[in-house]
Amino acid sequence: MTEHDYLLAWSAYGIAALGCLLVWFRLTGWMWRWLREPLRVLVAVLLLTPTIVDPAKDMFAPAVAITALDILFKVGNNAWKATLDLTMYSIIAMAVYLVFAGIRWPIEKKVKAIRAEREAAQKAEEEPTLQDVARDRNPQADTRYDSNGDRRLRIEPRL
Template sequence: MTDNDYLIAWGLYAFAALGCLLVWFKLTGWMWRYLREPLRVIGAVLLFCPTVIDPVKERYAPALAISVLDLALKVGNIVWQAVLDLATYGAIALGLYVIFALIRLPFLRKKKARQAHAEAAAAQAAAEQKQQDERYAAEGNGRYATEPSAPASQPAVGNNGGRYRVEPKL
């Protein structure tokens, strides 16, 4: 295998692995965040972890493929090296993920507190608006009042006694 063939093979494998990773992301998309993200990290490690197959020429191959082929065909003796590489890269990746998750945790808590505060403010504003609407409805002389309209001596429009006409917003 020439160097050009070796690079073409790795390019094709990288393209196929990215497709598999995209499918894995779609398959784990419905899960709870703290289960989904470690599974995605494990999937990425399994797909992209290399192992040395020829130390003299510095040739690498995907560790998952080497370990599966060596176990299935019972030919090669580098299966334990491939498994060791998978375990090492997996431990490093999961450790980095845990550090990332711990750094992200305070930011998520602050975001949740801000959202709760905004929802409470919106609920309070809605309650105040409802109370104001009920006050205007209780006066009974508006355009949409359920009671008969006010006598002709009291116009519905104007600044009489704090009564205002409420126009609908478009």
Template sequence: MTDNDYLIAWGLYAFAALGCLLVWFKLTGWMWRYLREPLRVIGAVLLFCPTVIDPVKEKYAPALAISALDLGLKVGNNVWRAALDLSTYGAVALGLYFIFALIRLPFLRKKKARQAHAEAAAAHAAAEQKEDDQPFASQDADRYASTSAEPAKGINSAPGGRYRVEPKL
């Protein structure tokens, strides 16, 4: 295999691996954030982790493909090297992800607090707007309630004992 063929093969593999990673992102899209993101990191490591196949020529191949082919065809001794590379890259990638998640956590909490404060302010503004819709109404709920113990039953009385108020012109 010439160097040009080697680069073309890696380019084709990278294109296919990006497609597989996109499918993996779609498959894990419905999950809880703290389960989805580590699974995506593991998927990326499995797809993009290289391993040495020829130490003399410094030729690399995808570790997942090498381990699957060596185990499936029962040839070669690159399975253990590929498994070691996969576990090493996986541990480093998950460690970096957990550090990133710990750094991101205070920012997410601040964002959630800001959103709760903004929602409370919007609810307060909506309540004030509702009160301002009737500028001449009293703030008291029982402004027109009867002061006597038993309201008079007349033409203008409501079933609840409250009087109907007519506007003055």
């Protein structure tokens, strides 16, 4: 296999792996967020992890493919090495994801609280005051000014 063939094979695999990853993202879109994201990380690691095939030439291949072919055809002993690579990269990726999620969680809680406060303030501004309600019922109501200079609506009780 020449260097050109090697790069062409990796390019084809990379495009196919990204296509599979896109399909996986669409399949897990309906799930609960805290389940969906770790599954996406694990599948990304599964599809994108390389393992060494020939140490003399520094040639790599997808770990999933090496594991599947070694188990299917019962040739070579690269399956264990590929499985260990997959496990190591999975642990690293999940640790990085957990750190990311741990940093993101308090920030999102704070943003959610600020958004709730804004919505509550906006809702309070939209509620009509007693003056607005009385004016709507009786547009000819007597309006006067109180000691502060604010308009005040005079409401007479019905007898």
